Amino acid sequence: MSPLRSIIFDLDGVLADSEPWWNQIDAKLLTEYGVTYRGEYHQNVVGVSYRLAVQFYKKTFRLSVPTEEMMRRRGEIATEFFTNRVGLFPNVKEVLQELRKMKLHLAVATSSVGASARPFLDRHQLAGFFKVIVTGEEVERGKPAPDIYLCAAEQLGLSADACLVVEDALPGVAAAKAANMRVVAIPDRRFGDPREYDKKADYVLGSLKELPTLIRALASSSHGTP
Numbered sequence: 001m002s003p004l005r006s007i008i009f010d011l012d013g014v015l016a017d018s019e020p021w022w023n024q025i026d027a028k029l030l031t032e033y034g035v036t037y038r039g040e041y042h043q044n045v046v047g048v049s050y051r052l053a054v055q056f057y058k059k060t061f062r063l064s065v066p067t068e069e070m071m072r073r074r075g076e077i078a079t080e081f082f083t084n085r086v087g088l089f090p091n092v093k094e095v096l097q098e099l100r101k102m103k104l105h106l107a108v109a110t111s112s113v114g115a116s117a118r119p120f121l122d123r124h125q126l127a128g129f130f131k132v133i134v135t136g137e138e139v140e141r142g143k144p145a146p147d148i149y150l151c152a153a154e155q156l157g158l159s160a161d162a163c164l165v166v167e168d169a170l171p172g173v174a175a176a177k178a179a180n181m182r183v184v185a186i187p188d189r190r191f192g193d194p195r196e197y198d199k200k201a202d203y204v205l206g207s208l209k210e211l212p213t214l215i216r217a218l219a220s221s222s223h224g225t226p
Contacts, residue, residue, distance in 0.1 A: 001161050001222070002159055002161045002162040003162065003219075003222055004104070004162060004163075004164055004182075004215065004218055004219065004222070005104065005105060005158055005162040005163070006104060006105040006106070006107060006153070006156050006158050006162060006163045006164070007099055007104050007105075007106055007107070007163075007164050007165075007166060007211075007215070008106075008107045008108070008109050008149060008152050008153075008163050008164070008165045008166070008176075008181070009106070009107070009108050009109070009165075009166045010047075010108075010109065010110060010165070010166060010167045010168060010169070010172050011108055011110035011112055011117055011120070011121075012047070012110060012111070012112060012168070012169075013046070013047070013168030013169060013186075013188050014089070014166050014167065014168050014186060014208065015088065015089065015092050015108070015126065015208075016082070016086050016087075016088065016089070016120060017086065017087050017088060017089050018081075018082070018086045019042075019046065019168075019188055019190070020190070021081050021085065021086050022042070022045070022046070023037075023038070023039030023042055024081070025074070025077050025078050025081050026039075026045070026053075026057070026074070027039070028077050029057075029070070029073055029074050029077055030057060030061065032073065033061070033063050033065055033070075035057075035061045035063070041056070041057075041060060043192065044056055044060075045057075046169045046171075046192075047111070047143060047144075047167070047168070047169025047170065047171040047172045048111065048142060048143055048144065048169075048171045049111050049136055049141070049142015049143055049145075050071045050074055050075065050111060050113070050136055050142065051067065051071060051142055052142060053074070054067055054070045054071050054074060055067060057070070058070065075113040075115060075116065076115075078112060078113065078116040079113070079115045079116040079119070081116070082112070082116035082117065082119060082120040083116065083119040083120065083123065086120060088124050088126075089207075089208055090207075090208075090209070091207070091208055091209045092124075092126070092208060093124075093125075093126070094209075095208050095209060095211055095212060096126065096129040097129075098212045099211070099212060099215065100129060102212075102215060102216075102219075104215070105131045105132075105156050105158070106129050106130050106131060107130055107131060107132040107133065107134070107152045107155075107156055108121070108130050108132070108133045108134065108152075109134045109148045109149055109151070109152040109165075110133075110134070110135055110136065110148075111136040111142050111143055111148070112135060112136055113135055113136050113137050114133075114135035114136075114137065114138075117133070117135050118133065118135070121133070131156060132152055132155040132156050134148055134151050134152045134155065136148070138151060139151050143169075143171045143172050143174070143175040144171040144172070144174035144175045144178070145175060145178065146175050146176070146178035146179035146180075147175075148175065149163070149165060149175055149176050149179040149181055150179050153179070153181070160179050160180040160181050161180060161181070161182075163181045163182070164181065164182045164183070164184060164215075164218075165179075165181050165182070165183045165184070166183075166184045166186065166208075166211065167183055167184070167185055167186070167201070168185065168186050168187060168188050169192075170192075170196065170197070170200060173185050173197065173200045173201050174200070177200070182202045182203075183201050183202055183203075184201065184202065184203045184204075184205055184211065184214065185197040185200070185201035185203070185204045185205070186204075186205050186206070186207060186208060187204065
């Protein structure tokens with residue numbers, strides 16, 4: 001196994017405390033199509049691509065709206081929320097600073113569209129930490145397919161086994177494993193049972209703050225970098 005050279009972060013639920021907002025984003029979206037939504041299907045859409053989320057809603061609520069149109073509206077509504085409302089999890093900047101001192105290449109690979117992800121990273125002064133940022137519209141297949149993580153590794157110029165992915169949702173964990181990458185899960189206990197992650201992820205942490213300690217332990221056990 002290659003020495004660890006890169007950490008690739010999911011955005012939603014890992015850096016951005018955005019999962020509670022997605023119910024509001026999707027409620028606003030579905031209201032436009034005559035549906036009253038109170039977040040009851042959050043677990044069905046957490047961590048998946050916009051396309052899969054929209055297809056789920058269309059089937060569940062029997063909507064005959066074109067998928068592309070509904071995806072576009074979801075992106076527009078999400079952009080407003082991410083640009084103005086969504087906050088960071090605690091310790092994000094400190095963790096990124098610590099990882100950068102370890103000479104690791106940092107990247108973001110998110111199902112969110114660039115129009116919402118990039119203003120969010122800029123507003124919180126995070127964009128400068130990342131060598132590569134890959135957003136949902138840049139790949140044909142979204143999570144749980146591996147495409148977005150393979151795209152990030154390619155842009156970093158690294159092999160998959162030199163990358164460690166940090167995820168909060170099971171579809172994202174599946175995407176990272178399908179890309180043959182090691183994956184750390186940080187489950188959001190508000191939305192799921194952490195025990196579900198034990199068999200799927202290589203490592204399960206309680207918070208992002210624990211990540212640098214894990215990385216140092218991995219480095220020392222491999223007797224090399226970073």
